[in-house]
Amino acid sequence: MNLIEKVKALVPEMLRWRQDLHACPETAFQEVRTAEYAAARLTSFGLEVQSGIGRTGVVATLKKGPPGQSIGLRADIDALDVAESNDFAHRSQIPGKMHACGHDGHMAMLMGAAKYLAEAGRFNGTVYFIFQPAEENEGGADAMVHDGLFDRFPMAAIYGLHNFPHLPFGAFAIRPGPMMAGSDSFDIIVKGSGGHAAMPNLLHDPLPCAAQIVMMLQTIVSRNTDPFESAVVGVTQVHAGTTYNIIPEEVVLRGTVRYFNPAVQDMIEARIREIAAGAAAAMGLTAEVRYCRRYPPVVNSVPETALAVEAAARLVGRRNVVVDMKPSMGSEDFAFLLQKKPGAYIHLGAGAPRPNGYLHQSGYDFNDELLPIGAAYWISLVESQLSSNGV
Numbered sequence: 001m002n003l004i005e006k007v008k009a010l011v012p013e014m015l016r017w018r019q020d021l022h023a024c025p026e027t028a029f030q031e032v033r034t035a036e037y038a039a040a041r042l043t044s045f046g047l048e049v050q051s052g053i054g055r056t057g058v059v060a061t062l063k064k065g066p067p068g069q070s071i072g073l074r075a076d077i078d079a080l081d082v083a084e085s086n087d088f089a090h091r092s093q094i095p096g097k098m099h100a101c102g103h104d105g106h107m108a109m110l111m112g113a114a115k116y117l118a119e120a121g122r123f124n125g126t127v128y129f130i131f132q133p134a135e136e137n138e139g140g141a142d143a144m145v146h147d148g149l150f151d152r153f154p155m156a157a158i159y160g161l162h163n164f165p166h167l168p169f170g171a172f173a174i175r176p177g178p179m180m181a182g183s184d185s186f187d188i189i190v191k192g193s194g195g196h197a198a199m200p201n202l203l204h205d206p207l208p209c210a211a212q213i214v215m216m217l218q219t220i221v222s223r224n225t226d227p228f229e230s231a232v233v234g235v236t237q238v239h240a241g242t243t244y245n246i247i248p249e250e251v252v253l254r255g256t257v258r259y260f261n262p263a264v265q266d267m268i269e270a271r272i273r274e275i276a277a278g279a280a281a282a283m284g285l286t287a288e289v290r291y292c293r294r295y296p297p298v299v300n301s302v303p304e305t306a307l308a309v310e311a312a313a314r315l316v317g318r319r320n321v322v323v324d325m326k327p328s329m330g331s332e333d334f335a336f337l338l339q340k341k342p343g344a345y346i347h348l349g350a351g352a353p354r355p356n357g358y359l360h361q362s363g364y365d366f367n368d369e370l371l372p373i374g375a376a377y378w379i380s381l382v383e384s385q386l387s388s389n390g391v
Helices: 003-023 032-044 103-120 140-146 206-224 262-282 302-316 334-340 368-385
Strands: 048-053 057-064 070-076 125-132 157-164 177-180 182-191 231-239 250-259 286-295 298-300 343-349
Touching: 003 032, 003 103, 003 302, 003 368, 032 048, 032 057, 032 103, 032 125, 057 103, 057 140, 070 103, 070 334, 070 368, 103 125, 103 157, 103 368, 125 140, 140 334, 157 302, 157 334, 157 368, 182 206, 182 262, 206 231, 206 250, 206 262, 231 262, 250 262, 262 286, 298 302, 298 334, 298 343, 302 343, 302 368, 334 343, 343 368
Parallel strands: 070 125, 070 157, 157 343
Antiparallel strands: 048 057, 057 125, 177 298, 182 250, 182 286, 231 250
């Protein structure tokens, strides 16, 4: 019997956990019930559990055999500010919040792996099961690092996994080196003088300036970035005005920057500041730029990527593991963990999504058929890296 078949005995429990968590989503640093739910089950498996790490994070420790190597396995636990449109029984019971990215499934798979490894795992060493808060936008991984994650739990390497709709069901995808982009955000506040829209000659209208800035920002990638580098500069919000016949005093532009190369990041920030200041000065206005460096790129270390590929191939066959997936311009705060420790982040294919059922959409629901595959991946990774005699 292969490992996936063995893990299928845990599916009823994992399914119940997953759907319980889906029904009660909690967003960044508010995951109090979620953390308690995970901690209670991990404690029942006989693991040593510590809570409140990085505010609402949980780490469970499992040791077997003589002292040896140690690794960390991470699942994200937060939900999103999305109103769920599904109507099944386990839909969100919290208005305006839902597990629209599959973190409920990630938790269930890691808890399933923890239970199996506690009961039947064949390894020597230490496994740290990390349930991390606030992956979405708020950098919970960084909060756990600053709260002493790697000092208190001295792991040699760390691994992450995320479900990925559109990738064939049950397939894995990974790459060594840069896998997901770094992510920054910016605010540009263009300030002028507002007043009656019928007398624009008496005012300093910030709207034409803001429109000019939006268009000029598009030249940063097309004209300032090396064509062999990848980057995104996108304005995603425009806030201005109150009614039809009043020119506003200011316009606020907000947006995102994605990059892989830190030199490109530096250049983009500098150009945003130059463009905003120059456009404003040309029109007799002022522009304030607030640039926030948020998530660094996810960079997989080469040896740990090879180990992740080996663990996945043991389950689904080498032909079902993509080892050179195209880097994603999406971002992930797992990057903060990889800045401190070697490791690898892998995608698990969920198959074609339902309509309105991609990541971060209101009709999304985690594909529960992935539960035994994801749990088996974690078990395979642990048993191959922390091998015991006779395995």
